[in-house]
Amino acid sequence: MIEHMIKLNTVDHETIRKSNRRKILSLLYQKRELTKQEISKETGISIPTVTNNINELIAEGIIEEAGVADSTGGRKPVIVRFIPDSRYSFGINIDLDHVRIILTNLDSQIKYDTCFSITGFDNIEEIFQRIYKIVNQVIEENNIPKKNISGIGFSLPGTVNEEKMLLELAPNLGVRNIDFKIFTKLFSLPIYIENEANAAAFAELTLGIGQKLNNLIYISVTQGIGTGIVIKDYLYKGKNKRAGEFGHTTIVAGGQKCSCGKNGCWELYASDRALLKNYNKETQSNITSLKEFFTLLRDKNYTAQKVWESYLDYLAIGIQNIILSLDPHYIIIGGEISQLEDLLLEPLKERVFIENSFYKEGDTKILTSRLKENSSILGASLLPFQELFFVNEKII
Ligand SMILES: [Zn+2]
Structure with missing residues (x-):
């Protein structure tokens, strides 16, 4: 006793x-x-x-x-x-076809930024060897003592169990149970992992728009759709670490087949990938970047406008579901489409706040991310600094 x-x-x-x-x-x-x-x-x-x-x-x-x-x-x-430059951290974002690596200091200033293409996630060893090489090169070229690197934070598109250091499931990458513990040994630096939408929500909460907002839902629109849920300043992750999988809620009964095994999932209709796919299908073309699509949209290309309108219809349905499920103060839209604020927000609000018994415009504010396409990766690079700084760990 x-x-x-x-x-x-x-x-x-x-x-x-x-x-x-x-x-x-x-x-x-x-x-x-x-x-x-x-x-x-x-x-x-x-x-x-x-x-x-x-x-x-x-x-x-x-x-x-x-x-x-x-x-x-x-x-x-x-x-x-x-001294902001007394410690550094690496943020690494992995998605379906790219790996992006940044080096940040304690002020989250990006000191180094690079990206390489991958074709799928089959050869994970090779991908990690490449990351390892880049990380070491950056440390050497900048003469940073290893003790001043607080660690490496990974932002991953799937269900992440950060306690077990497992990427449990990433349907878009077609992988299950990837153990990140083995990479701690490879890098001989502390490794942290987080779901990409949660990492983005964490960055918004710490550095961006969320500093003054209590209850918010961060919608990460990338090749899929993930959401980070912040309740009273804390990131809500749920019992099995998979809270916020709104991207895989059904919005079209019997709709398109999803890699998760279900049909008609929201992300099949409202992700970047869906937007490009629909445009290419309509025009029999093969554009591969949202930048190209945005240019067409700004030039008032008829088909691009038509595809965009239909895309917004689907995006709005998912947002209505979120409002009805969680009644948040704010919804923040992140990812590349957040750069299109002027063409996105107003038409989206018109679709979300249609006449209904439950809510009206103003009950929930819809905003675009302040950190834009950097949210997830900055969130990842903040993870190693958590020990040092934050009074609350902001994760429940
Ligand atoms: Zn799905």
Whole structure:
């Protein structure tokens, strides 16, 4: 019994120590420069504890002394400053045909950005060897000491169990149960994984539009559709880590066959892939990028406009289902289509907020992502910094 109690006390002490450190660092991250007295006042943490933490953080190179402030009597207080380039992180986004790799600092500034094509996910070893090569090259070319790399965060299109480090299911990639633990050894860096829509929602919550919003649904429109659910500032992942699979809810009974095994899934009608496929089918052409489609749309190409109108009809149905299921304050649309804000938002709202008994325009706000196509990958690169910074882990 006593042993048990001692154990509990040790845990509490460690939790408090970590929480104090995160509070101090989060404050310095926001304010950049402060004296120990100011930190103590703002956080309610005692001066000796602040001093201990500051000494530790200076020794680790995350903050530095930056002169002295005016004295209010007695010795002039020392100012400490946050160093954004003291730690780096890699964000890696994997989708059906591309792998994108970025390097960011503690301010989430993208310092390096590259992309390579893949054809499917059959040869995962080869893909990871290629990522490994790029990661090492970036570290070497920029002379970054390995201890200053906090880790690698992966954003993945499927059901991710971050505790077991498993990509459990990714129907679009045609894979199941990919164990990311083995890659920790390969990279000799901490590895973090997250579903791409959750990573995007996490980035919006931490860096983007979501900083001031409590309840939001992030809809990630890519080659599929994923959604990240944020409830009262926390990312809701569900019992089996698969909350938010709205992309695979049926919107057309007996509709097209989906790779998940069902028919008529929302993403077959409202993803990037669906948009391009429909345009190519109508025109017997073979455009492969949304950029090309957007140009046609802006040039008022008749078929592109027709395909876009029909696409918005389907996108709206899924959004109506989300509003009826979750009644969120905000819906944020991310992915490449979010760049088309002027052609997207108004016609979409007209379709979503049609006359009905439950909701009207204004009950839920529909916005486009502030971080645009960078949301998921920035969210991935934030994962390794979670330990360092965030007072709440923002995941439930
Ligand atoms: Zn499906």
